[in-house]
Amino acid sequence: MSDRANRVLWTLVALVLVIGGGGGLAFSFGALGPSAAHADVITSHLVRQWHRGGTISFAVASAIGLVLVVAGLSLAAAELARDTGRSRLEDFTVTGRSAAGTPPADGARGFTLVRASCLGRALETDLARIDGVQGALVRLFGKPGRLDLRARLDVADDASLSSLATLARACLDRLEATSGLRPRAVDMTVTLVASNRPRVG
Amino acid sequence: MVRTLNRLLGLALGLALAGAGGIAVAEVILAAVGHPFVLVPASRYLHALRTTQWSSRPATVASLVAAVLGLVLLAGEVWRRPPRRVPLTGLEGDGRRPDGPVSGEPDVAGADSQQRATSDASTEDIDWWLLRRSVETHLRRRLVASTPATRARVRLMAGRRRWRARVRVNAPAAARGDVERAARESLERLGARRDRLRVKVGKLRLRAVLRAG
Numbered sequence: 001m002s003d004r005a006n007r008v009l010w011t012l013v014a015l016v017l018v019i020g021g022g023g024g025l026a027f028s029f030g031a032l033g034p035s036a037a038h039a040d041v042i043t044s045h046l047v048r049q050w051h052r053g054g055t056i057s058f059a060v061a062s063a064i065g066l067v068l069v070v071a072g073l074s075l076a077a078a079e080l081a082r083d084t085g086r087s088r089l090e091d092f093t094v095t096g097r098s099a100a101g102t103p104p105a106d107g108a109r110g111f112t113l114v115r116a117s118c119l120g121r122a123l124e125t126d127l128a129r130i131d132g133v134q135g136a137l138v139r140l141f142g143k144p145g146r147l148d149l150r151a152r153l154d155v156a157d158d159a160s161l162s163s164l165a166t167l168a169r170a171c172l173d174r175l176e177a178t179s180g181l182r183p184r185a186v187d188m189t190v191t192l193v194a195s196n197r198p199r200v201g
Numbered sequence: 202m203v204r205t206l207n208r209l210l211g212l213a214l215g216l217a218l219a220g221a222g223g224i225a226v227a228e229v230i231l232a233a234v235g236h237p238f239v240l241v242p243a244s245r246y247l248h249a250l251r252t253t254q255w256s257s258r259p260a261t262v263a264s265l266v267a268a269v270l271g272l273v274l275l276a277g278e279v280w281r282r283p284p285r286r287v288p289l290t291g292l293e294g295d296g297r298r299p300d301g302p303v304s305g306e307p308d309v310a311g312a313d314s315q316q317r318a319t320s321d322a323s324t325e326d327i328d329w330w331l332l333r334r335s336v337e338t339h340l341r342r343r344l345v346a347s348t349p350a351t352r353a354r355v356r357l358m359a360g361r362r363r364w365r366a367r368v369r370v371n372a373p374a375a376a377r378g379d380v381e382r383a384a385r386e387s388l389e390r391l392g393a394r395r396d397r398l399r400v401k402v403g404k405l406r407l408r409a410v411l412r413a414g
Contacts, residue, residue, distance in 0.1 A: 001208070002202045003207070003285070006204070006207040006208060006211055007207065007278050009211060009214075010210070010211075010274060010277075010278045011275065011279065012209060013214070013271075013274065014271045014272070014275035014278060015271065015275065016271070017267045017268065017270050017271025017274065018268055018271035018275060019271075020264075020267050020268075020271075020274055021265065021268025021269070021270070021271055022264075022265030022268050023264075023267060024255065024260065024261075024263065024264025024267065024268075025261065027255035027256075027260075027264075028255050028256050028260055028261040028264055029256075029261075030256065036255065037254070037255050038254050038255070038256055039254065039255055040250070040251055040252065040253060040255075041250045041253050041254075041255060041256055041260060042247065042250040042251045042253075043250075047251065052209040055233075056281035058229050058230075058232070058249060061225065061229045062225075062226050062229045062230065062246065064222075064225065065221075065222045065223070065224075065225035065226035065229060066222065066226055067222070068219065068221055068222025068225065069218075069219050069222035069223050069226065069367070070222075071215075071218055071219075071222075072214075072215045072216060072217065072218030072219030072220070072221075072222055073215065073219045074215070075211060075212075075214060075215030075218065076211075076212050076215030076216050076219065077215075078211075078215075079208050079211040079212040079215060080212065081211075081270075092342050097280070104363060121307045138333045157339045157342070157343075161289065161390075161391070161406055162292060165327070165329065167290040167373050169327065172327075184397070185328075186326070186327040187327075187328045187330070188327055188328065188329050188330065189286055189330040189331070190289060190329065190330065190335075191331075191332040191335040192331065192332070192334065192335040192336060192338070192339040193335065194293060194342065197337045199365045
C-alpha cells in the first residue's frame with residue numbers, strides 16, 4: 001500500500017479513536033445529561049433488541065464478523081504487496097502479423113516470445129553503462145501497449161545530470177528499437193552516491 | 202522510518218481485524234447452535250460491560266486513553282514530513298520543466314550534440330526525481346570536504362517550487378558564509394532555482410553532533 005494510502009488509513013483510525021474516546025468522555029462527565037453518565041456501557045435496551053432480533057441478530061453479527069475478516073485480510077495483503085500493488089509486465093509474444101491479422105508482405109511467419117524480466121535486465125545493463133551510473137534497477141509495469149517504467153539509478157555525485165538524462169533517453173530509444181515497446185510513463189529516481197571513479201590528478 | 206512503521210502497523214491492524222472477525226463469526230455460529238463461548242470469555246466481558254456505567258473510572262480511563270491515542274496518532278499523520286523524493290527539474294525532456302530561465306541548470310558538461318539529436322526525436326516526458334536522503338548525504342559529504350566544517354547535518358525540504366535546506370555545521374562562525382555558498386552551489390547544480398532556494402546555516406548542537414556521527 002502506498003504511503004499516502006497508509007496515511008489516510010491511520011488518519012481515519014485516529015479520527016475513530018478521537019470521536020469514540022471523546023464521545024465516551026462526554027458520556028462519563030455527564031455532558032449528555034446525568035442519565036447518560038449513569039447508563040451502562042451495554043444497556044438493557046440493547047440486550048433486549050438482540051434477543052428480539054433472534055436469527056437476524058446472529059446473521060448481522062456474523063456478517064459484521066465476515067466483513068472484518070475480509071477487510072483485515074485485504075489490508076494485510078495490501079501491506080505485504082510489492083510495488084504498491086501494481087502488476088508487473090508479463091512475458092508477451094510478438095508476431096509478424098499486422099494489427100488486422102494479415103501476414104506481412106515479405107511472408108514472415110511465426111512469433112517471438114519476449115521475457116519481460118530479460119527486457120528489464122537488458123535496460124538495467126544499458127543504463128548502468130552510462131558514465132557515472134553505478135547501479136540501476138528497472139521495473140516494468142502494465143501491458144505491452146500501456147507500459148509504465150520505473151527505474152532507480154545510483155549515480156556518482158560528480159556525474160553530469162544533464163548528460164545522464166540525455167543518455168537515459170537514448171537507452172529508452174534502444175529499448176524501443178529492440179522490443180517495439182515505448183513506455184507511456186517513465187519515472188526515474190536518482191540516488192546520489194559517493195563516486196568510485198578514479199580521480200586523475 | 203514512519204513509512205515503515207505505518208506499513209507494519211497496517212499489517213498488524215489487518216491481521217487483528219481478520220482475527221477478531223474470525224473469532225466473532227465462530228462464536229456467533231456456536232452461540233446460534235446453543236454452545237457457550239469457547240474461544241474468548243465473552244460472557245465475562247459482556248457481563249462487565251452490562252454492569253459498568255459510563256461515569257465509572259474504568260470507562261472514563263478507557264475513553265481518555267482512546268482519545269489521547271487518537272490525538273497522538275492524528276498529530277503524527279497530519280504532521281508534514283519531508284518527502285522521500287524531490288523533483289529534479291530543468292533536465293532535458295523533463296515533464297515538470299519550470300517556466301522561464303533556470304539559474305541552477307544542472308551541469309551540462311559531457312552531453313555531446315549527437316546524444317542531443319537522438320533525444321530530440323523522442324517526445325515522451327520523463328519524471329526525474331532525487332532521493333532526498335541521498336541529496337542530504339551528498340551535501341554533508343561535500344561540505345565537510347570543501348569547507349572548514351568538520352561535521353555537518355543537513356535537512357532538506359523540497360517541493361516543485363521551493364527548496365529549503367537547513368544546514369548545521371561544526372565550523373567557526375566566520376566560515377558559515379563559505380558553507381552557505383558551497384551548499385547553494387551544490388543544490389543549484391542539482392536543479393534548485395537560485396531565486397527559490399533558501400539555505401539556512403546554523404551551529405551544530407551536541408545532540409545533532411551525536412546524530413551526525
